[in-house]
Amino acid sequence: MASSSPAPPSGSKKPRGKMADWFRQVLSKKSKKMPDSAESTSRDVSQPSSQTDPPTPDLSSPTSSTPAPAPEGTTSSTGLSSSSSSGRWxxxxxxxxxxSEEDLAVAQxxxxxxxxxAASLRCFLQLRDATPGGAIVSELCQxxxxxxxRVLLIxxxxxxDPWCKYxxxxxxxxxxxxEGRTIPLLAGLAKASCPAELRFMYFVDGRGPDGGFCQVKNAVLHYLQTLS
Known part of the structure; x- marks a missing residue:
């Protein structure tokens, strides 16, 4: 009786070598399908923070370098207190x-x-600051x-000059x-020649080395300090 030979493997079954290749292909496809977010997350966790990030503000440091306003009544470098400076404007x-017109050079x-x-006093000089075309009387009074x-250059x-007397x-x-608002500056005249309307006032003698300019400036600053 003849022995029967084993049946050949079914055609539907793959050889072992091909099966191994198939498993490797499947594993490689799964590894490629890993989400990029997981990979990027792992990179973000492993990498240190960027050096360009803004530093955390120090709450203990002052928020502004602007100096605080001077308390009322303090004196500035111009010699005027804060209260008088506000009234000055x-x-x-x-x-x-x-x-007079013939004394324009001295007035300038x-x-x-x-x-x-230092106080940068604001001065009105008629021939420089009067409005062109304006009426003389209106300009002088304004x-x-x-x-x-008011400094009167006597x-x-x-x-x-009749306009000066006006x-x-x-x-x-x-x-x-x-009140210290009207300051007579006597130049080239003796006190006896001073107008009778001004003889009850102290006047500045313009015969000094600076023409009495420093004394006029101090008198103006003294009055401005009285403003509130």
Missing amino acids: SKDYDVCVCH ELVSYLEGS ALSNSHC TPGFLR QMLQALSQAPGA
Whole structure:
């Protein structure tokens, strides 16, 4: 009786070598399908934070370097207190210089001195600051009312000029008392030649080395300090 040979393997079954290749392909496909987020998450955890991130603010340090405003009543480098400085800006000018046309050069020197001082005093000079086309009377009265102090440059030319006398009377009518607002600067005249309306006031002697400019400046600053 002949022995039967074993049946050949079914055609549907794959050889072992091919089966191993098939498993390797499946595993490789699964590894490729891993989400990128997991990989990026692992990278983010392993890497240190960027050096360009803004530093955490120090809450203990001051938030602003701007100095605090000076307390009321303190004195600044200009010699004016904080309260007087605020009252100073209530008018357009600190000083109105009243002079004759022939004394324009001296008036310009005085204005340059006052404006160039540490206090930077604001001066009205008629031929420089008057509105072109404006009426002389209106301009003179407005300059006097918009100025804290008035400097009268008393010279022989001042006494001869009717507009100077008009300014002097207007200044006295606005401040009739000796309040320090009207400052006579006597130049080239003796006290006896001073107008009778000004003889009850102390005047600045312009015969000094600086023409009395420093004394005028100190008188203006003294008045500005009285403002509240």
